[in-house]
Amino acid sequence: MLNKSFLTALLAGLFLSLVADVNAQAKTPVEILKPYKKYQAALQADNFEVARAAAEQAWQISEKLLGDVKLTGDLAFNYGSIIKGEIKKDQVKAVARSMELVEGYGPDSSLIYLERGIMHLTVLGHLDQSGRQMRAGEKLIAFAEANGLETSTFTAEALTMVAGLYANRGRNEKASAYAERAMAVFEAAGDGVVSVYPLQANLYRGYAYEGEDDHMAxxxxxxxxxxxxxxxxxxxxxxxxxxxGRWIYMRSALRAQGKLEEAEMQGVCKCWPYDKERNEDVLPIKRVPPVMPSFAQQSGYVVVEFDLTDDGKPTNKRVIAAWPDYFEKPALQSVKRWEYSPRTSEQTDEDRTDIVTTITFRLADSKGNVIW
Structure with missing residues (x-):
């Protein structure tokens, strides 16, 4: 398992890309140093828009003054890899340019190319250019294989990203195959690179299994x-x-299919919120079912947590998880009309707070089959 604090930073997107050490570059023109230092200061202050503008300026000046050198590539990468805030379309071009200029890294050039290729795919993803992202991902994987980098963590990341693209297109067999390959490479990689993408690989593999109606897997x-x-x-x-959300959804599907006991034997846990001890002293008196939205195209669920007033009315209602999110409103409207047993003299405030319930929306086709 990843170190928790490092994992938190990765998931929050707070990690910084490798930046060009311009100050160490001999004879770096002052015209480049000035915007570069502004970029560094803005980046440290989490002012990503200022950092983006300054990084672009430093890169463009280097293109004019220095041309095809390693420093120009590094500065292009600095600009292209700022993926916070409003991403610019030409950041894709910048990262691609940085990939062209990796020769200055000598023996590590192929690895740097691969690493920057991952950022190229990332920026394309942020700009919703899935077609270009797919083609670039396939080319990057082929590059890794042709250059002896089959067991690089970056190769596994590329495989994961392509798996996600196939999953989004409903190509479940392809998605599963790429996700499995990615996980095998992550296991084999010994380069010490820490990545959040093994989590993504499992997520995409789950999507693929779900698309094949294998809810247990x-x-x-x-x-x-x-x-x-x-x-x-x-x-x-x-x-x-x-x-x-997807796990709760699958567990609900297994319960509806009468396979929950078998699933738990196979390792599907009775995790939150299902492991929360039920307060048998708080009894429902009235439960109004939710209204299925007319535009719903699939089944879904909402996990709602709430407190109870002394007379048994739900209050402080909050959605913990939902899929799809358009079920949230009808779920909360339903809970608002519920009634529970009034407070007894033995009950404490704790007994009537943090009540968790899962509301399942089941949509069926014309033959009565549930549309998961």
Whole structure:
């Protein structure tokens, strides 16, 4: 398992890319040093828009004054790899340019090219250019294989990203195959590079299993991510929230299919919120079912947590997880109309707070089959 503090930083997107050490470069023109230092200061202050503008300026000046040299590539990479805030389209061009100028790294040139290729794919993803991202990903994997980098962590990251693209297109067999390859490379890699992408690989493999209606295998893939990110707030880290949501969804599907006991025997855990001890003294008196949105295209669920007033009315209602998120509103409207047993003299405030329930929305086709 990854170190928790480092994993938190990765998931939050707070890591900084390798930047050009311009100050150490001999005879660096002052015209480049000035915007570069502004870029450094802005980056340290988390002012990404100022950093982006200054990094672009330093790169463009280097292109004019120095041309095809290592420093120009480094500065292009500095600009292209700022993926906080509003990403510019020409950042793709900048990272691609940095890949062209890796020869200055000598024996490490192929590895640097591969590393920068991952950033190239990342920027394309942020700009929703999935077609270009797919083609670039396949080329990067072929490059890694042709240059003896099959067991590099960066190769595994490229495989993971392509797996995600196939999963998004519903190409489940392809997604699963790439995810499996990625996980094998992560296991074999001995380069010491720490990556969050093994979590993504499990997530995409879960998507693929889910697309094949293998809900048990999907649940176990999602559960592997949950175990690795245990303790991180799903409302803060999107990957954690998404994984928790899909796992709950799969568990609901298995329950509906009568396979929950078998699934638990296979290792699907009785995790949060299902391991929360039920307060038998708080009894539901009235539960109004939610209204299925007319535009819903699949089943879903919402996990709601709430407190109870002394007369049994739900209050302080909050959504913990939902899939899809358009089920949140009808779920909360439903809970608002519920009633529970009034408070007894034996009950404490704790007995009537943090009540957790899962509301499942089941949509069926014309033949009565549930659309998961």
């Amino acid at each position: 999907a649940a176990l893939s999602y559960q592997a991510v949950m175990e690795a990110t245990d303790g991180l707030d799903p409302e803060v880290y999107p990957l954690v929230g998404t994984t928790l």
